Amino acid sequence: MQNQHIEALKKIVGDEHVLTSVEDLHCYSYDATPGFSHMPNAVVKPATTEEVSKVLALANAEKIPVYTRGSGTNLSAGTVPTKGGIVLLMTRMNQLIEIDLENLVAVAEPGLVVADLNKAIETHGLIYPPDPGTVTTATLGGTVSENAGGLRGLKYGVSKHYVMGLEVVLANGQVMNVGGKNVKDVAGYDMTKLFTGSEGTLGVITKIIVKLVPAPEAKKSMMAIFKNLDNAGNSIAAIIAAKIIPATLEIMDNPTIRTVEDYAKVGLPVDAEAVLLIEVDGIPEVVEKEAAKVLEVLKTNKADEIKMAKDAAERDKIWAARRAALPALAKLRPTTYVEDATVPRNKVPDMIRAVNEIAKKYNVTIGTFGHAGDGNMHPTIVCDIRDEEEMSRVYKAMDEIFGTAIKLGGTLSGEHGIGLGKLKYMEDQFGPVAMEAMRNIKRALDPNLILNPGKLVGEC
């Protein structure tokens, strides 16, 4: 990038919205993923779709890479500016444009923080379900671009299940609108879904129409402790087979249980092979009925201990244990990799067992917790990125974890995206034909390869 480009960018968004100092650039050289960083040449903060359009037209003409970014909380190095160029910071475009109660949709700019959206609709008895752990800082645009999920994914799905329409600035600066407020809309290719989860590689999202859903009237939480992992696995399968879809159905494995107990002293038995944490929600009558049914399934499948939360305080205690999982594991060592290898839900015990064997094989510390009900595991590797020898073992363990997920019919990502972090495994999951088809789409929509180049589908 040359000085004249910086000057041109300043003319578009205003001097104060183009950052070029080393300190500023450093702040945007990395995201929440360990091990990836690269300095951009400029951080540009547009305020309008028109400004985004002008920035892209310039970048496209001059072949300058552009990395769209929200709060940078993603876990797959999706926003790291690996080839220099422009970090396009969307946080100034943070307006909640409309809450449409008749159609149960909201219209917002991408920089809106997800928690702020939920705060604004709470008084109307509505929720926007995707709730990644970073919900208080993550932006709507970032979560939509990474297809973020969260604890409620089993019942409520991930971001793509809520995005109804988008305004997108294409690589050449042209603006298009796809989708809308229609509950049913099958006209044309599903461009809304194509751009959702495309990690900034196909266009810049400048407006988002999302579906809202009624907040559940009641919730009921419980915890089940298993000395035998298979009984936990059977319970998961049996709950689903009983046609109950809990809002949340989480698992923590033995390494996680021990670490959480050591960290938070919540009374977990350290010899348990697995703990399940379950919440059903909905209309009070249904919640009672489903909770009773889940209880029965857990007993039938030999849960060694079951705690049903009697009130909000007990409910909070159950979820405090689950919420302690990541901080407890992260406290063990300087570096934390939270992965999201996902398998069909009947393969959850196989996956957990394989991860524990991989941990032993490479002598690395891995705690596995996560969304058992939807097969979305979070094998979490704690290590020290400065220790080369250890890291060589860590990387081998990662390779085997993702290889195992794919072998079990799983996927590289349940909710974190691919970015750079998991790029090298993509062909193992998709094969060369699907990879080439995806690259063809990338080239068709971004012929100069300026948008988050080298990510998700790799070099084109």
Next chain:
Amino acid sequence: MQNQHIEALKKIVGDEHVLTSVEDLHCYSYDATPGFSHMPNAVVKPATTEEVSKVLALANAEKIPVYTRGSGTNLSAGTVPTKGGIVLLMTRMNQLIEIDLENLVAVAEPGLVVADLNKAIETHGLIYPPDPGTVTTATLGGTVSENAGGLRGLKYGVSKHYVMGLEVVLANGQVMNVGGKNVKDVAGYDMTKLFTGSEGTLGVITKIIVKLVPAPEAKKSMMAIFKNLDNAGNSIAAIIAAKIIPATLEIMDNPTIRTVEDYAKVGLPVDAEAVLLIEVDGIPEVVEKEAAKVLEVLKTNKADEIKMAKDAAERDKIWAARRAALPALAKLRPTTYVEDATVPRNKVPDMIRAVNEIAKKYNVTIGTFGHAGDGNMHPTIVCDIRDEEEMSRVYKAMDEIFGTAIKLGGTLSGEHGIGLGKLKYMEDQFGPVAMEAMRNIKRALDPNLILNPGKLVGEC
């Protein structure tokens, strides 16, 4: 197409599976859409993915158009072989490959009839929700390619909400697998959604993984009669605002009511401006609660008469009235156009009123019924396609109907697709930028433009 091509096709699928007689070709020259037909050169019936792959490799090399077809029930001329070439008839590939009860998914070939899928999973207490009117003849592949919906769309969505994975043969004959059995899967571009609803323009679907859901334990149906259309419209909005999502929330307007009553004598008041037909489903306790709430909403919004079905016989009577709508209208005149212009649900009364005005303006007969809850209207024009003067008025009326839907923030299709029937309105809805983006995708995946050429996104 030359003789050598026919011979090559026979070598791939066997002599008896290549049809070339004029009688046979005539049968595949049209589909359920009035006004479109063209003779193909051959009808080819593959039995395996490998055969499909070989047929496409040949067609691609020789630049022969290929129109993938199931039962041909579509209403947007999506399968009419308008440029000659090969009709690829998928009805031999009709196996239900797997019912996976642990993961609540089914795997099937595209030629499987949707009703047969539902019959096979019924004993397990499961349903595959998309239920177009043609469910007993339509194939899974056809409904997935056209993104078919049905009466339960309000609560259960359309086909794309159930497709989890696909095997697709690309234009060049290469085979790819995308998606799978994972409840959460955000790896790569959402190719599964891109191909779902792509109307055979991007590839040939040879295997489909669909999500199944538990059948509702209970249902409750009711009918509400309104002398004033606005009260019906307000009721629709108020039901949704009360955070109830009925499985079905249908409307019939006055012309439809009069026609149905004349045809079926079900006791509808012919001076009513609108009838709403509503069904809530789910767990018995919830159904009772929601039905009571709907009743209250209907009363508050001045329904002139409400009939709540007390038993299955009364329920059947209510839905018989709705099911009579299309045959009753179709009986009036030789030609029937069932359109699916869709609007945000709060615009339903505006849309119905506009359609009635358009009918008067052009002196054509239009009955509007359809899925009020999700805004998916079916303005149904009955006419005589042999009457040129009348048809010129009919076409003008259609133009205005779709123009009005777009003006109201709606979409050209809620569940029937675009095909050729609505192609000319596409740019009005999407604008030139999105149209070009879609054409870029088409060209990227089908560079020789052999797959259902000229449809959905037009000439490329």
